[in-house]
Amino acid sequence: xxxxxxxxxxxxxxxxxxxxxxxxxxxxxxxLAAGLPPLQVIEQACVPAIEEVGRLWEAGDYxxxxxxxxxxxxxxxxxxxxxxxxxxxxxxxxxxxxxxGTVEGDIHDIGKNLVASxxxxxxxxxxxxxxxxxxxxxxxxxxxxxxxxxxxxxxxxTTMLNQKRVVELLVSLGLKDKFKVMVGGxxxxxxxxREIGADGYGESAVQAVSVARNLLAGRGGNHx
Amino acid sequence: xxDIKRLTEKQVFLLDGxxxxxxxxxxxxxxxxxxxxxxxxxxxxxxxxxxxYEAGSLAVLTNSFGGNAxxxxxxxxxxxxxxxxxxxxxxxxxxxxxxxxxxxxIGPTGKFLKPVGDLTEDQxxxxxxxxxxxxxxxxxxxxxxxxxxxxxxxxxxxxxARETCSLPVILTMTFNxxxxxxxxxxxxxxxxxxxxxxxxxxxxxxxNCTLSPADMIGLIRIMRSLSDGPLIAQANAxxxxxxxxxxxxxxLGPGEYAGYIPELVEAGARVIGGCCGTSPEYIKKIAxxxxxxxxxxx
Numbered sequence: 001x002x003x004x005x006x007x008x009x010x011x012x013x014x015x016x017x018x019x020x021x022x023x024x025x026x027x028x029x030x031x032l033a034a035g036l037p038p039l040q041v042i043e044q045a046c047v048p049a050i051e052e053v054g055r056l057w058e059a060g061d062y063x064x065x066x067x068x069x070x071x072x073x074x075x076x077x078x079x080x081x082x083x084x085x086x087x088x089x090x091x092x093x094x095x096x097x098x099x100x101g102t103v104e105g106d107i108h109d110i111g112k113n114l115v116a117s118x119x120x121x122x123x124x125x126x127x128x129x130x131x132x133x134x135x136x137x138x139x140x141x142x143x144x145x146x147x148x149x150x151x152x153x154x155x156x157x158t159t160m161l162n163q164k165r166v167v168e169l170l171v172s173l174g175l176k177d178k179f180k181v182m183v184g185g186x187x188x189x190x191x192x193x194r195e196i197g198a199d200g201y202g203e204s205a206v207q208a209v210s211v212a213r214n215l216l217a218g219r220g221g222n223h224x
Numbered sequence: 225x226x227d228i229k230r231l232t233e234k235q236v237f238l239l240d241g242x243x244x245x246x247x248x249x250x251x252x253x254x255x256x257x258x259x260x261x262x263x264x265x266x267x268x269x270x271x272x273x274x275x276x277y278e279a280g281s282l283a284v285l286t287n288s289f290g291g292n293a294x295x296x297x298x299x300x301x302x303x304x305x306x307x308x309x310x311x312x313x314x315x316x317x318x319x320x321x322x323x324x325x326x327x328x329x330i331g332p333t334g335k336f337l338k339p340v341g342d343l344t345e346d347q348x349x350x351x352x353x354x355x356x357x358x359x360x361x362x363x364x365x366x367x368x369x370x371x372x373x374x375x376x377x378x379x380x381x382x383x384x385a386r387e388t389c390s391l392p393v394i395l396t397m398t399f400n401x402x403x404x405x406x407x408x409x410x411x412x413x414x415x416x417x418x419x420x421x422x423x424x425x426x427x428x429x430x431x432n433c434t435l436s437p438a439d440m441i442g443l444i445r446i447m448r449s450l451s452d453g454p455l456i457a458q459a460n461a462x463x464x465x466x467x468x469x470x471x472x473x474x475x476l477g478p479g480e481y482a483g484y485i486p487e488l489v490e491a492g493a494r495v496i497g498g499c500c501g502t503s504p505e506y507i508k509k510i511a512x513x514x515x516x517x518x519x520x521x522x
Contacts, residue, residue: 021339060404063411065340105254107298110334110409131298132255157464157472157501158248159255186434187464187472195466 016049019069101129239497280511313362328359352384430456437484448492461501474501
């Protein structure tokens with residue numbers, strides 16, 4: 001008996017929620033082989049699944065290993081599905097382009113990596129500059145890559161002030177309106193984000209995704 | 225010989241407070257490797273140790289928190305791992321008063337074991353071995369494996385320590401207070417942690433960093449309900465704040481912080497110290513509280 005299309009979507013969705021990295025790709029292929037359009041698979045299996053992973057993390061049911069596994073499974077499925085889209089002459093509209101990094105003086109990258117993988121899993125194009133990134137490099141890269149968002153991570157109270165310096169540089173170059181700036185990291189708070197003139201603050205990697213979406217809601221990406 | 229069980233039988237054993245906070249205050253530029261200062265600015269590092277001893281610390285922790293080979297590789301200093309740790313131990317030893325102690329600080333690598341990250345167990349062991357070797361050769365009395373969030377990494381660090389030297393090892397993990405209770409970033413519960421520590425016969429263990437003293441009390445109570453061993457508690461000075469002039473500080477002052485100490489001791493903590501945001505002034509206030517409440521401890 002031929003399985004129903006819904007079963008394919010459900011199986012893939014479950015594989016992502018459970019972080020079954022090795023199974024997500026083959027399940028995406030099976031869904032395509034059953035005649036499901038790649039976009040439908042993305043919208044009805046992948047996106048709800050990664051949102052569920054995020055919900056479980058926020059609720060405290062999932063910890064870092066489960067969150068990473070979910071994002072990796074999502075990536076495996078998306079690789080298959082994007083390839084299928086490409087060969088059918090379609091492409092997935094990017095959710096936005098993000099330049100991300102940990103600010104100068106700070107080599108902590110666990111939180112930043114989490115945000116980058118959640119953004120990627122949620123359809124953003126992410127340019128990851130790594131850790132200890134100079135203020136100027138964020139701005140230069142954002143300009144060159146025609147980014148929509150600059151995302152800044154800091155783990156130390158001494159380095160969070162470098163998030164402020166990025167905003168200041170954007171203001172002094174007259175580029176503040178061109179990019180949205182979002183900040184995060186252990187010592188960073190909503191209040192601090194407002195005080196330094198950042199456009200958004202995410203308390204967790206999951207929140208960062210909705211913050212990024214909200215920042216770009218109602219405006220077309222720079223690169224379209 | 226450093227015997228933490230004996231040392232905590234009739235007293236609270238007082239460690240030191242933050243090292244990073246003090247290094248920045250002494251002028252460590254952001255982005256500079258803190259352990260490199262063991263060679264470049266030995267007098268600054270030794271000065272911080274001295275001020276903690278003067279404040280009442282029975283032991284100070286060496287400036288080697290990020291001194292594993294994987295973390296030092298971030299500064300291109302991985303080949304200096306043994307030397308920088310050796311120097312860290314020597315510096316603390318050089319200012320250690322008679323009858324006090326030096327603990328070798330061993331922090332996490334910041335990388336993840338497979339499948340979450342790319343690291344193999346061997347790579348982790350290799351990262352810790354030269355650090356342990358340097359600290360032991362430089363003359364520490366014990367090792368403190370601290371701020372761990374992954375039980376597997378913590379146990380591997382313990383293994384590297386025990387394979388490399390015969391020093392006593394004590395261990396802390398860092399817990400967050402989540403909606404469902406206390407867990408580390410990787411989802412380790414206090415129950416799983418205590419079980420692992422007892423299985424591995426770690427002489428003293430507990431928690432440090434992230435939690436405020438108030439939240440730390442709740443965690444120590446849970447651990448005490450699971451274990452009779454000497455528990456370690458090193459809380460942060462609350463949460464970091466940004467002042468109107470753009471400077472950053474922690475919300476709890478020395479007096480406020482010390483105010484929580486009697487309850488922390490009553491909850492079961494026997495090894496106490498500070499973490500992020502604390503300074504010699506905090507240790508001094510804690511030492512005063514401890515001597516005032518000394519009679520209350522059985």
